[in-house]
Amino acid sequence: MPKGVTKRRPRTRAALLQAALETFAENGFHATSIEQICERAGYTRGAFYSNFSSKEELFLALFDEHSERIVRRITELIDSVADTELSLQALVEVLSDVEPAERDWYLVTTEFTLHAIRDRQAAWVLAQHDARLRAEIARCLTAHLHRTGRTLSVDADELARLLIAIREGGLAQSYVEPEALPPGQLERNFLAPLLTALTAPAEQR
Incomplete structure (x- = not known):
């Protein structure tokens, strides 16, 4: 070439x-x-x-690009906080952050997910990309919780699934009723007690 x-x-x-x-x-x-x-x-x-090769392949490239950007942004924001200042609440503030441009991505990924639910091959392919994103979220979450002096008492991959479900479900409601539920509010209200319940001080593990 x-x-x-x-x-x-x-x-x-x-x-x-x-x-x-x-x-x-x-x-x-x-x-x-x-x-x-x-x-x-x-x-x-x-x-x-x-x-x-197709619109589907292009979407999956968008999915991977978006996933990498989100994980990188979370990591950079958390890494910018000193160990002495990093707490569960500080971690929650980072996880609750929703950029304005996220609305466009939400519209796109929601429609493709519905397509994948109807198409078994598309579902299988999307699941592989979802799994890679969850693995990155689980890895980052485990590492950052360790910095706060806590360790998970549940499976990291399942917790990543739950966090994604809260994020996506919350955004669906926020984009319908933005004044009643601003994006990220559910995470800010409930992630700290949730993470407290699903973790333990590192020395006790």
């Missing part, structure tokens, strides 16, 4: 991913065509197919 093409490829891929996120959020996953994504990104169908 010519050197110029190699250098352009990451930019092309990033533009297609951003265009897809915006178009999926506006029109829906199924209603969005590859042509619409290409038009918004400013590239041809050939450029699309040189990076992705």
